[in-house]
Amino acid sequence: MSLRYAILGFLTIRPFSGYDIKRYFDNSVRHFWSADQAAIYRTLADLEKDQLVGHERVEQQTRPDRKLYHITPAGVAELDAWLVLPAAAVVRREPLLLKLFFTNRLGAEGLSAVLNAELGAIEAQLAEFKGILESIERDRAEVLQQLGDGDAADGYRKVLVGPLITLTNGVRLGVSYRDWLRGLTQAQEQGELTDAAMLAELHRLVDAV
Amino acid sequence: MSLRYAILGFLTIRPFSGYDIKRYFDNSVRHFWSADQAAIYRTLADLEKDQLVGHERVEQQTRPDRKLYHITPAGVAELDAWLVLPAAAVVRREPLLLKLFFTNRLGAEGLSAVLNAELGAIEAQLAEFKGILESIERDRAEVLQQLGDGDAADGYRKVLVGPLITLTNGVRLGVSYRDWLRGLTQAQEQGELTDAAMLAELHRLVDAV
């Protein structure tokens, strides 16, 4: 369960409430990590039981009190130990690929419907990435102007590298995915979605590896 | 739960036992779908309860009896209805990206260790894809020679298209993933794993979209 580590990681940036963490997830790492709100609150409770995080109650007049969680030294140690471990193999389950695996049962109209729906989804995601990039740059310009040139600015820039790396992954793989879908659509339109044509393409790809 | 549909799909090819299905999963679709052995047997029982599949007991002297499952007309209808639906959005959870998101805590050695482990894994997978392609081609040549030129051969070739499509996806995305990892390794070696350099690369990528 790496949700524990995801939360510990966020808490190394600064203290957060459960509600904050949920929003942070949804805004910054949704394309490679998502978490249920209920799971976040329960995991925070677990982490606290293990003394990896602690919290202070922050009273609010107009809203329910916030529980502002912070990471403990033991929590930092646990996180750092996990970070250097090779990443666990991921179990993938992609319903679209499953559908395409049975293309022969889909029929031409069914196939183009499925492909078009997926193309729309990936294009929306690429647009979202563009938005994320822009918002990161706006933030960065603002923060760097405030901080000037010093250790604080250096620290901020180092923290930025990780999010930028993952964003690069999203954009690169997203583009490949879109191109693959476009290729399929085109092949279908030109009646080239045959075993022979696919095999030829695969050879091109594999030989270039 | 699309495991139901995955199994229904396989049973449209020909009857299978639970054991067969598990092997089929592991050999052909593991890179985008995996299933637990216990889950397969339970799902087969569920599908039978819903009368979407049936089975005959095949006696064996040397081994436990096989239950050879076949799909029913109701099962085919259920599968075909699912196939044309737009694919459900996938929830991704990628531990590697989570680690890289917190690159600033990883340190240089930790980062290269994690990147190298992942590079090894993806290169092994690409090699596996190459092997799958070769085995498909061997099979194809053999089967087509047996079948000659007729409806049976046409049917076989149509069934092949789906697997080839998903394999193309695996190879294309795998190559992109590997190139992304290589880029990171190179950038790190050259001390260019900075926010400014990453932002510049992201701009190149996003502008090309």
Add this chain to the structure above:
DNA sequence: ACATACTATAAGACTTTACATATATACTTG
């Protein structure tokens, strides 16, 4: 001779994730 792996199915316990709902208040929008 012994250990390991393959064929074949299945039940039990457990973990993880998802979905719904509860509570309480403020602010916005039609």
Add this chain to the structure above:
DNA sequence: CAAGTATATATGTAAAGTCTTATAGTATGT
């Protein structure tokens, strides 16, 4: 003014998936 959205935490429950163990014979390798 009603409905919806946002803030903030928490519980209950169902579904889905994983891990372990059981049975039982064969085959293969060391």
